Amino acid sequence: MPWLHGLIGMLGLFTAYEELRKIWVKYPDPGKSSDVLPQLETLSHRFFSGEFPYQLVNLPTHAPYPVYMPLHWAPVQIATFFKIDTRWSAIIMLMSAVGIAGFWLAKSHAWASWKRTLPAMLLFALPVWGYVLWGKVDIALSLEGVVAAWYVLLATGLAARNHVLITIGIAGALLSRYTLLFWLPLFAILLWLHAPKKYSYWTWGSVAAAVLALFVVPFWMKDTTIVSRIITHYTGCAEGSWLRPDDYTFYDALSLNIHLRQWLPGTPEQNLPYAQLPQIVVQLLCVGLGVYFYQKKWHRDMDIYTFSLLALSIMPMLFYNFSPMLFKYYMLMPLSVSAVMCWKVIASWSGKD
Template sequence: MRFPRFLVPTGQFQRAWLWQAGVYVSFWAELRLFTDLRMHYGPFVSPVLFYATSVLMCVFAALYWLDRPVATMEPGKTTRRFPLVWIGLLLGAVQVLYVQAPVIASHPVDVKASDIIPILQVYATRFLSGEVIYRYSTTLPYPIFPNYLPMQWLPYVPAQQLGIDYRWWALGMLLLLGFGAYQATLARQPLSWVGFLLKIALPTYVLYRLITRDPELFAHTVEPTIIAFYCVLAASVLSRSAILQAAALVACLLSRYSVVFWVPFYLWLLWREAGKRHALAVAALVGVGVLGIYVIPYLSKDWTIFTHAFAEYKIATMGEWSRTDGPGGNPPQLFAGFGFSAFWYTYGPDELKTRIALAQLGDVLISSAVVALSAWLYYRLRRRYDYRIVALITLKLYLATFYAFIQTPYPYLTSLGLFISVFVVMVTGAGQRDKVVAAAAPDADDIAERPAERSRSISTASLN
């Protein structure tokens, strides 16, 4: 039996379409599992499926860029598209604000529901009054030592001074800073007009779907600010700006430590591909940022701040793992359908502290192993990839792994990965195959025979 030729992905271009479809389907499955099916398959199967869809997306994206249709953006097209992305951003923002407004109105800030915002208010108030920030707080129902990094609370100092609800401030940062970075990057991609117009709405659609399916997700947290920082990071790895890359790294490192194991790989990648000067400039700027924002003004005045913070994290983790108000008398956050902590809790040693320690160690080792594997694969295939695409795909894979194995997989933490997925989807499909390119493009066998002749940066103009 013979199949129609267009159904048989034998050519480089045909395979690229197959991998592109795989990326899109994986993304849709990831989003569906998060918003609609998170507990549909139970607390043990659902996390496996969710993580598998994230990994498959990265695999399909990597395969797509091996067989990518090559083309560059026409110079005038970027100029014509910028007004459209800002219009799309505005319309999406209006829709998101419309659905989030009643959620914020019906959920007043209450330390009994969540202590995140009350704690941030302590930080901001102390900063504005010139008090020592990193000391024990007794204004909450229980004493607590501040354990948040500076970029987790500094962005809310203006909100505190202006009397604006932190949740509105966080949402505004995500829409303007995070989604603004996405739209600015999207406008430069060599997409067809149909693909471009559809992807304008993608980040706001994801946020809209999260809010409408689970209004509690961002009702008591300010996670949109962290998501905004990571959106800027995803946009920065697709750029050539050392300043933007360093600023994004500083914001992410000093808001949440999640990305810390990926950073050395990224700097090594910049060293090899962007040049030693560029890598050293990024590293130096990151060092200056960390010293100026955290070490000199706070940590150098009390070196026990770091150890106190980890002690507070341990207390919070023990509290979550000790709860019995979830399904079957289990901790609710561990059995919410995200992450593999339910496995550690159920099948780990008898002592709770040991189970937690194993979960933490497993997260560190497995996340580090994923980075090492990514570095090895990049080195083997370095002549066939643009390093910026490598950085984006590995960032997505790393974060998916880190949050899958984190000791307490809160849903709002896991949601971060969905917005990195948006960037992966955005660049998948970038490039239109025209007749000239089709005639000139080598096939897979030719590439395998002459790898040194293939540029490391495939159609780099499409990412500038």
């Protein structure tokens, strides 16, 4: 019953509708507290009005350079089309991704007991409900559901061994929030070593074509400073968070950098150049040790797709844990990926009734 799995997953998210509506009412103007939504809305409006989107965004208090990728801001058009609150576009995207996930997960695990896999689809609603209960302001000020949607498609592709979904998911992830940057070489190496070469050619060729068609040609070729300006903006924000930590960006137990800035040699001002070093080292260790131990031992216990899914549920969390700048809404994506991982575990341990 693949379609029923997709429907149950979507209905699970729909149960949060009324509480989300109340949150939107409670925070009617998120632009007063954060420039995330104003940037995304401006980028989308400019592009679909025929303007070049990557220009300074004039806000009442400052004029930031927009730092968001096309597949993060393009879905804003969903809300524009239906004339609804912009924040619903992220929920609609996530619901759609969960519906697709339910269909393909059930289809690829047809041998598993539906009595277990069908209720397990409700796991996909838990991350959103977590924000409804404990992170209202975070989900009100962002469109992280869009990012989570692309990563759910990628995770589903890995769980279902569906190369089309994997390719769509990688392209969507790169062009929304590229947190999987260090995960890519891990998957690429394992795919090349353990799968027919045609899958590597098809996957990476298609991803490259998507990046060229959706970012490089329409935007970067018109302004080759886009990437460097985005990096400069993030670097500046990270430096500010490192030197002047606050409760919002340094949640204890989520970000380790409230401790790392004290553990690294020197004062925070002196060890600022090394702020991102722990993050990079940890990610490279994940890649190196992951490939090494998979080749040496773990290949006997799981296939490359399951292992890559496990890595995808861990590496973004570590990426954020060691990031010099962290916002709680970032966690919606890894939590949503973990829902796919948990569903697969439940399916794998259940047999036919």
